[in-house]
Amino acid sequence: MSVTAGFFLNRGAFSLDVEFELPGRGVTALFGPSGCGKTTLLRAMAGLEPEARGYLKVGDVVWQDGHYCLPTHRRSLGYVFQEPSLFDHLNVRRNIAYGQRRMAREATGSSMDRVVDLLGLESLLERKPQQLSGGEQQRVAIARALAVNPDLLLLDEPLAALDEARKAEILPWLESLHRELSIPVLYVSHARDEVARLADHLLLLEAGQLSAAGPVNELFARLDLPLAHRPDTETIIQTRVAGHDPDYELSWLDFSGGRFILAGNQLPAGSPARLQVKANDVSITLDRQQGTSILNIFPAVVDEMAADGRARVMVRLKLRDQPLLCRITRKSAAELNLMPGKAVFAQIKSVALLL
Numbered sequence: 542m543s544v545t546a547g548f549f550l551n552r553g554a555f556s557l558d559v560e561f562e563l564p565g566r567g568v569t570a571l572f573g574p575s576g577c578g579k580t581t582l583l584r585a586m587a588g589l590e591p592e593a594r595g596y597l598k599v600g601d602v603v604w605q606d607g608h609y610c611l612p613t614h615r616r617s618l619g620y621v622f623q624e625p626s627l628f629d630h631l632n633v634r635r636n637i638a639y640g641q642r643r644m645a646r647e648a649t650g651s652s653m654d655r656v657v658d659l660l661g662l663e664s665l666l667e668r669k670p671q672q673l674s675g676g677e678q679q680r681v682a683i684a685r686a687l688a689v690n691p692d693l694l695l696l697d698e699p700l701a702a703l704d705e706a707r708k709a710e711i712l713p714w715l716e717s718l719h720r721e722l723s724i725p726v727l728y729v730s731h732a733r734d735e736v737a738r739l740a741d742h743l744l745l746l747e748a749g750q751l752s753a754a755g756p757v758n759e760l761f762a763r764l765d766l767p768l769a770h771r772p773d774t775e776t777i778i779q780t781r782v783a784g785h786d787p788d789y790e791l792s793w794l795d796f797s798g799g800r801f802i803l804a805g806n807q808l809p810a811g812s813p814a815r816l817q818v819k820a821n822d823v824s825i826t827l828d829r830q831q832g833t834s835i836l837n838i839f840p841a842v843v844d845e846m847a848a849d850g851r852a853r854v855m856v857r858l859k860l861r862d863q864p865l866l867c868r869i870t871r872k873s874a875a876e877l878n879l880m881p882g883k884a885v886f887a888q889i890k891s892v893a894l895l896l
């Protein structure tokens with residue numbers, strides 16, 4: 542159920558001019574600064590921006606093209622806003638069922654059961670919205686959007702109104718959606734950590750135009766994009782849990798460039814794990830260090846380098862085919878005489894790795 546879209550809208554000082562595709566499944570993050578047009582684009586996809594011209598095809602169904610525009614209520618989509626926007630007078634069960642009625646589809650027991658299970662709402666079904674935390678309300682809003690079995694799910698910063706504790710509570714549910722759903726999900730965020738945890742693909746929006754689009758791990762590793770030059774810059778590495786060291790409570794995570802050793806062992810062997818390696822936690826040596834506390838040492842090749850402010854350099858290493866960003870001082874880069882093609886070793890402390 543892939544999505545092909547193009548929208549143009551002129552609003553005086555702001556104009557939107559984008560063309561893009563979304564893969565048939567997985568989460569695509571729409572990422573960009575405040576005011577760049579993220580919400581406007583989602584609203585256009587939902588048919589809520591009458592001024593937006595363009596085209597939109599979801600699977601084989603044309604939702605918009607030229608003068609043809611399928612009304613919002615006939616579009617098979619789920620839309621979750623920043624604020625939960627539930628009906629206060631209805632309990633959780635009826636809030637979820639309301640979405641099914643709106644779509645004039647059968648309020649099938651099976652899709653209700655599925656979304657209740659997927660978002661862990663069983664024990665909350667009889668409660669009213671005011672008896673729920675902000676994170677729980679947002680889970681209900683997502684369940685309501687999914688209960689209609691939509692062909693496309695639009696999430697507009699669903700965590701924006703939540704504090705850090707509530708965000709931490711809801712993120713694992715979003716991660717399970719990411720694993721379970723077989724429809725395209727477009728997820729608006731300007732929180733880099735959410736994108737790193739949840740997204741497979743990325744659309745970078747700046748002042749109403751797409752500046753880049755592609756797999757999230759590739760875009761995060763591109764030195765020509767501003768993403769690589771933020772204080773919290775990290776590389777995303779897809780790994781698989783190979784096993785555990787029970788004596789020391791460590792996990793072994795295999796990837797295309799070798800094996801990471803990570804402190805802690807919560808994940809079962811064989812399961813996929815997305816690792817985040819902060820560029821500030823990676824160091825470079827010319828020889829393999831002996832007598833060091835650092836457990837993760839990989840042979841690597843310098844792939845590309847770019848100035849990162851006046852005092853620092855961002856280095857993209859390749860661990861076989863896996864890119865890894867490393868931020869060092871310009872002085873270190875000069876003393877090691879780093880240049881593309883040079884063979885080095887990358888070091889990462891086990892305790893610095895994030896899942």
Ligand SMILES: Nc1ncnc2c1ncn2[C@@H]1O[C@H](COP(=O)(O)OP(=O)(O)OP(=O)(O)O)[C@@H](O)[C@H]1O
Nearest residue numbers: 552554555573574575576577578579580581582731
């Ligand atoms: N109803 C409106 N009328 C006129 N201009 C609007 C309207 N809504 C939004 N805008 C303007 O359109 C531009 C895009 O707004 P939009 O809400 O899509 O940005 P955004 O990327 O979602 O921002 P944020 O991350 O702050 O939610 C902004 O310049 C905004 O000021």
